[in-house]
Amino acid sequence: MKGYIEIDQERCKGCSFCIEYCPKNAIALSNKLNLKGYFVVDFQADKDCNGCAVCALMCPEVAIEVYRGGSN
Amino acid sequence: MKKVYSRPRSLKETHFHYCPGCGHAIVNRLLAEVVDEMDLRDTAICVAPAGCGMLVYNYFDIDTLESAHGRGAAVATGIKRVRPENLVFSYQGDGDLAAIGTAESFHAANRGELITVIFVNNGVYGMTGGQMAPTTVIDQVTTTTPGGRASDQAGHPVRMCEVLAVLDGTSYLERVAVNKPAAIVAAKKAIIKAFQHQLNRTGFSMVEVLSPCPTNWKMGPIEACKWIDDVMTKHFPLGVVKEVKC
Amino acid sequence: MKRLMSGNAAAGEAAVLAGCTCYFGYPITPQNELTEYMAKRIPEIGGVFIQSESEIAAINMVLGASVAGARAMTSSSGPGISLKQEGISYLAADELPAVILNMVRGGPGMGNISPAQSDYLQATRGGGHGDYRTIVLAPSSVQEIADLMPLAFDLAEKYRNPVVVLGDGMLGQMMEPVSFDHITRGETYPKDYILTGAKGRASRMVRSLLFDVKEEEEHNWKLSRKYQRIEQNEVRYETYLIEDAKMVVVAYGTSARIAKGAIARLRQENLKVGMIRPVTLWPFPAKIIQEAAKQIPDFFVFEMSAGQLIEDVRLALEGKGHVHFYGRPGGIIPTPVELYRIISRHYYQAERSRKS
Numbered sequence: 001m002k003g004y005i006e007i008d009q010e011r012c013k014g015c016s017f018c019i020e021y022c023p024k025n026a027i028a029l030s031n032k033l034n035l036k037g038y039f040v041v042d043f044q045a046d047k048d049c050n051g052c053a054v055c056a057l058m059c060p061e062v063a064i065e066v067y068r069g070g071s072n
Numbered sequence: 073m074k075k076v077y078s079r080p081r082s083l084k085e086t087h088f089h090y091c092p093g094c095g096h097a098i099v100n101r102l103l104a105e106v107v108d109e110m111d112l113r114d115t116a117i118c119v120a121p122a123g124c125g126m127l128v129y130n131y132f133d134i135d136t137l138e139s140a141h142g143r144g145a146a147v148a149t150g151i152k153r154v155r156p157e158n159l160v161f162s163y164q165g166d167g168d169l170a171a172i173g174t175a176e177s178f179h180a181a182n183r184g185e186l187i188t189v190i191f192v193n194n195g196v197y198g199m200t201g202g203q204m205a206p207t208t209v210i211d212q213v214t215t216t217t218p219g220g221r222a223s224d225q226a227g228h229p230v231r232m233c234e235v236l237a238v239l240d241g242t243s244y245l246e247r248v249a250v251n252k253p254a255a256i257v258a259a260k261k262a263i264i265k266a267f268q269h270q271l272n273r274t275g276f277s278m279v280e281v282l283s284p285c286p287t288n289w290k291m292g293p294i295e296a297c298k299w300i301d302d303v304m305t306k307h308f309p310l311g312v313v314k315e316v317k318c
Numbered sequence: 319m320k321r322l323m324s325g326n327a328a329a330g331e332a333a334v335l336a337g338c339t340c341y342f343g344y345p346i347t348p349q350n351e352l353t354e355y356m357a358k359r360i361p362e363i364g365g366v367f368i369q370s371e372s373e374i375a376a377i378n379m380v381l382g383a384s385v386a387g388a389r390a391m392t393s394s395s396g397p398g399i400s401l402k403q404e405g406i407s408y409l410a411a412d413e414l415p416a417v418i419l420n421m422v423r424g425g426p427g428m429g430n431i432s433p434a435q436s437d438y439l440q441a442t443r444g445g446g447h448g449d450y451r452t453i454v455l456a457p458s459s460v461q462e463i464a465d466l467m468p469l470a471f472d473l474a475e476k477y478r479n480p481v482v483v484l485g486d487g488m489l490g491q492m493m494e495p496v497s498f499d500h501i502t503r504g505e506t507y508p509k510d511y512i513l514t515g516a517k518g519r520a521s522r523m524v525r526s527l528l529f530d531v532k533e534e535e536e537h538n539w540k541l542s543r544k545y546q547r548i549e550q551n552e553v554r555y556e557t558y559l560i561e562d563a564k565m566v567v568v569a570y571g572t573s574a575r576i577a578k579g580a581i582a583r584l585r586q587e588n589l590k591v592g593m594i595r596p597v598t599l600w601p602f603p604a605k606i607i608q609e610a611a612k613q614i615p616d617f618f619v620f621e622m623s624a625g626q627l628i629e630d631v632r633l634a635l636e637g638k639g640h641v642h643f644y645g646r647p648g649g650i651i652p653t654p655v656e657l658y659r660i661i662s663r664h665y666y667q668a669e670r671s672r673k674s
Contacts, residue, residue, distance in 0.1 A: 003073065013092035015286075015293040021253055038092065054253050056077040060097035061088055066077035114517035119382075120525070129523035136387050136515040138525035140408050142377040146370070150382020150390070151513065153366040154340060158515050176378070179371035 003051020011063035093293025095283025098311030142173025145180035202288030243275025348487035377405030379647035411526035416476035421490035424649030432649025447563030563592030579654025
């Protein structure tokens, strides 16, 4: 695993920009509702995330933190 | 593993009130990142508008004043003239900057006020429910152009960068977008450049940001981002409109 | 030392001596001499002078300068003041100090450029939208314009509220000897609300948008309490020959000076007429009028409008006394002789009706 992300799901509004632009398809819409009433996105740990941070770049809610580097 | 992306320090913990997929939130974050990276938190003063962007003071952890609708450039002028050592920027929408505040924007630019305008162009009045803006494109449907904007009745979309470019007081005018990763990187660079023009006292600087408004465009967020490329940029071409030597 | 100056220029000089470093204005007669004076004077002290693109821009530049911590002012006349009302409402809501000088001219609409007092209600009722007040100072001579400017800036900062100096075209443009020897920058008030950049402290926001209605209501009550304090502490007026008076003229500004001339003639004929001259139009000197009404049955309101000050006099009297009125709207300047004739007629009529 080259990288991973942490999603603050209470900030997420399910706009799915991160899903659209993730080159590794490592994010998916879940069926979880947050307190605001949005279906939030989930990180897919089994996909090959490399911590490129495109998801964080696109995320309007600044809900994603990105980690990169050596094996976990 | 090393954290490579986290929340900028100049952004408060408050959750944004913006709709899902709203470009304002991205622009807010970029501004906070730039303030952090250029180490400007101690001197930055933001002038907030009326409209969807008005609550930026709930998000920016910098000194912020809310101005009356359209008066951002005049208020920023007053602040900057009293405090020339501060970085002063106004954050304005299309109705604010290019309709009710045209005179203030135009003349601040003409005087070469050493301020930066962050102009969020999403082609509608968002906060009031999606009415026609001065930048609404031809045939775009809004609540006040239900049959689409017709130029013979409602005029043409206003290209503010090009309007201000003819004024000798302006030094840096660029139009960017926040609808895809590469565009967002370019938008951030443009903001940095605009701030540099202010800090170098070159002249008036403005970054116009084409920004998705999925709610009022009645589109999904992804569709809204595509619409910027397919339709909006045809009326509002991206790129540097004016840059004098900084 | 006295200098011969127009009221407009004297206002500018006094403002500068009172610590005003920022002036923003747009040309309109009859106040242009002030803008022109400031164009020369402000650069001498390293301040900020901008001839703005509009009255709206000017008042918003004042707001910007004020929030940045400077003593700032603008000036205009009727039509321009109407445009400034948006900004004045925001200044009041944001609780920012500012001084706005109005050299009133004939109105409504474009009106004319002659002196008038027809902006009384606009000035004393806030003028713009929302529940707010502005402190209104009404000088009646060039010297008093100079004397009141430092007070205007002090009150603005003390209460963090816009202050209107309400003159008229005559006060603005006539020249009189004026002394500035005693005029200095007044008190320094703490400015823990201004925007300087958030260095070494939490960031600040200055705003008037309060979506939460409870918050907005509390903000309104807070302003209201402030206005009550102003009403308690800042009433200013002049009394003139009221001790033995049977009739009291209520007039301010230029009207009060005309009235003094008329009263001098009336007194020569042994008609016992005095005057109460409000110096603060808001807060209005209601108490002295109420006090006077205990002894004096007749009040004569004289103003260069069709009847605006008279509303405050009636409110102050609460139904007591008899209110007489003479007004000349539209830019007419009545003469002391004219007023003397009118007042003496009313005086004799009142005397007759008291006897009958």
